[in-house]
Structure formats: structure tokens, C-alpha cells
Amino acid sequence: MNDTQVTLVGCVATRIDYKDTVNGPSARFRFAVTPRYFDKRAEAWTDGTTSFYTVWARRSLAVNLAGSVSVGEPLVVHGRLRVREDPPDGEGKRWISAEIDATAIGHDLNRGTAAFRRVVKTDTPLMATQKASVV
């Protein structure tokens, strides 16, 4: 309830940082979103200021992300937004980091083609050798 859903269209800014945790696979990366505006005076599209987000993925989304996505690739990221706030510094300024718990991620087909291969879900945890082949 009161979840803030958001969809980002942008580019991967860092490599995928993948980890096996006690709660299952987890992955994160930094994501850059640059809006584009039509500049009426210049009569041309120009870039706005880039916003950066930390995107988190879990379970099969984390595994497939690590096996599919590289730095610089364009993605569509859909998930829940939260803004983590650290305590104010000496000057009383608030510092904040914007994070997305991704519910779905895909390559943006505006920019290229993608060959998709379905991964069959298994109820038993993947063994290391199987996981290697998935990734």
C-alpha cells in the first residue's frame, strides 16, 4: 500500500554487481536516465540533465540480468521507488539516494534487437554448474 511504482528508460552505467546471498541471488547496478526535450528556439531535440538510480534485482531476475546485460546497454526498468535518507551533514543539508526494487527489466528495443531464450523455472535451487550455464 502506498508503494511508488516507476518506470525508467535509460542506460546501464556500471557493470552488474551479482551476489549469492542467504536470501537467494541478488544483483544491483547504477542506471542513467536522460530526458530529451524539443528545444523550440534551436528547433532540435536536446538532452536534459541525467538522473542516476541504484537498481536492485532478486532471484531469477538477478540471475538472468547478470547473464544478459552489460555496461552501456539501454534498458526499460520497472519497479518500486524508495529514497533512502542519510542523517544531515554538518551544514544541515539532507542527503538522499534513489533506489529501485525492480519487478521487471528488459532491453529497450528502440535501440537494437534481442534474442530471447526462456529459462525454465526449477523449484530446487540451481547448483553451481547449472547456474554457470544459465549465466
Added chain:
Amino acid sequence: MNDTQVTLVGCVATRIDYKDTVNGPSARFRFAVTPRYFDKRAEAWTDGTTSFYTVWARRSLAVNLAGSVSVGEPLVVHGRLRVREDPPDGEGKRWISAEIDATAIGHDLNRGTAAFRRVVKTDTPLMATQKASVV
């Protein structure tokens, strides 16, 4: 202004219907979205009722879609929603069709892996032979 943006996570229900028009490449397909609920009594996730949408893509998104996506594949679709209304029938019931003008589409990496290949934008229109190699 007052645009209704929406993000759909679901599966392709029909083949991609691709056309070259005087306004450039255009593609459309039917898309099925099935929400899943946690049934407290059964203590299990169950399917809700499926919603169907008609998704439209233009330009390079249409070309890459036709070259990348098949029936049954899972997608994330982001775009503008509009609801076209036909005149009421004899019984006075309103009939409506829900359509998405897609701004970005990608394979849902929850369900599998994707090998992405960037397509370089050209300012000159693609010739038929070039387009064939892109698709």
C-alpha cells in the same frame, strides 16, 4: 499534457503485425497481462483475470520488435494508454478498446536471458536490403 502513461508486464498473444507505411515502419500486437494474487485461504499465489491490450510501435521500435519478438514471449511494455470508444450498441452498452502507443519495449528478464545487439541509427532511410539484415 494529461497523457496517461502505463507499464504492462505480460505476454505476447499474437504475432507481430509489421507494416511499412508512408509515415514509416509500424507494428502492432495483442498483449496479455495476468495479475497474480496471494490467496490467503489457499496460502498460494493464483492468477487473476487476464487483461488484453493492443500495443502499437513506430519507427525503429517497430523494426526491432518485428526482428526480436515472437508469440508467447514475456515483455515489459511502456507507453501511452488510450481507450477508443465505439458508439453504443442497440442495448446501450458502451464498447471500448484499450490501446498502448509504446515508447519502450523489452523482454522480461524474470523469465529468461536476452542477447542484445545495438542497431546503429542512420539518418537516411534504410534500403530494403539493409532492413532485411537488421531484422
Added chain:
Amino acid sequence: MNDTQVTLVGCVATRIDYKDTVNGPSARFRFAVTPRYFDKRAEAWTDGTTSFYTVWARRSLAVNLAGSVSVGEPLVVHGRLRVREDPPDGEGKRWISAEIDATAIGHDLNRGTAAFRRVVKTDTPLMATQKASVV
């Protein structure tokens, strides 16, 4: 999971249809969303085609809606979108209705002012006299 959240900015097209049901208060109304585009040739903003939705509210949202909103008033509506499909007719055409299960609704302050009065939540059901005073 796979819920489709959407936010509509538009105007109330019908009076609020309020009912007390065995599952608690329920209200619905038709809602009209008209996008506006900047027409480059005319150098002016013009109306696009209007989309119509059926909006549903439950519990306290339904009660306060019935006590606050009239036909023609501008609203922001946030909720889950679903598209109900009826069986194809004789010509094989699909007929669809677009519905929103509202999670939050408010008057659009672009168009006017609003005097807000908080309603205190009670765990016991409202009696008819209390409800009348709320509405």
C-alpha cells in the same frame, strides 16, 4: 504481482453511484481523460481524443468521494487498471471495458482550490447517523 498501476488526470463524467454492500461502502463513476497536444502548425494547444474509464472506490474512499465530488469536477485518480473483455460479437470484433480500482483520488488543484477536512477512522462500523454527517 504484474498489477498495472495507472494515474489519470481528467474530469468526472457521471454522478457518483454510491452503494452500501455486504463488503462495505462502494462507489463508481465514469471518468473522462482528454490529452492535450501542442499543434506545431497551428502553434497552439489542442485537445486529443477523450478516453473514458469506469472508476471504482471502496471503504472510506467511497464514502468521502460521495461526500466530496460532483459531475464535471477535475480529479487525479490513481489505481489498478484492468480491461474486462466480453465475448466477441457476430462480426468477431472484441469488446472491452477499461476499469480502475482506485487506491487514491483527489481534486486536481490545477483547476481550483479545495478545503480539506480529515475524517477520523473508527474501527467500529459507522452508524447511519454518523455516516450521514460524514457524507
Added chain:
Amino acid sequence: MNDTQVTLVGCVATRIDYKDTVNGPSARFRFAVTPRYFDKRAEAWTDGTTSFYTVWARRSLAVNLAGSVSVGEPLVVHGRLRVREDPPDGEGKRWISAEIDATAIGHDLNRGTAAFRRVVKTDTPLMATQKASVV
């Protein structure tokens, strides 16, 4: 293009800071969004961590906001999200602030009732006395 639209449901955390600028009326405030989760072990709804945003409004939305909204009131806020990044500090940590350019704002009718009064648009700028009567 690539705009990130978002809808927030939460409470006003600071008073509305209203200013007349050379570009017209402008207002801003801090906004708190607290998601609620169903805690299966406790079998009860509990609060998640609160996210804070800076919300900006312009023109008539700014004027009506200043004339309608007080600290602590519940709102629905719809707009464009951007994340402003300040240069890394000495420890190399990135500091970010999350801001919303609001396109529509309304009182959340889950929590109370609202009496709406339409403000007629004028093409000529409001004079101080007129504005006072609007606010």
C-alpha cells in the same frame, strides 16, 4: 522523451513555500511517502521506511496549492521525477536529492472530505488583490 512519471501518495511534511518569480508563481514543499506492508508473522499492516521528496508546482497549481494545503495533509502527487546529484564528497559517496515537477496534485480522499471551488482561468496576470481573493 524518456521522462520519468511517478505518482506519490503521502503527507505534506513542511509548509508550502510560495514565491512569485519572473516566470510566474512557483511553490515547493517536502513530501513524505510511507509504504505499508502486511507482516505475515504479526498478521498486521506495518509501516515501511519513509521516503522524502521535494515537490515543485508552477503557475495556477502553485497558487491553488498555497491556498489549499497545510502541513500534515494527505495528498496524491503526480509529476516528473528527477534525481539531482551533487559532486561526491571526500569519501567518494554520491549524494542525491529526489524532486518532482508536479503536473497534478489533490487531497487524498481516503483520509477525509474536500470542498472544491473552481478558479476561472484568466489570460491576464492576477493582480495582488485578485490573487488574495483566490488564495
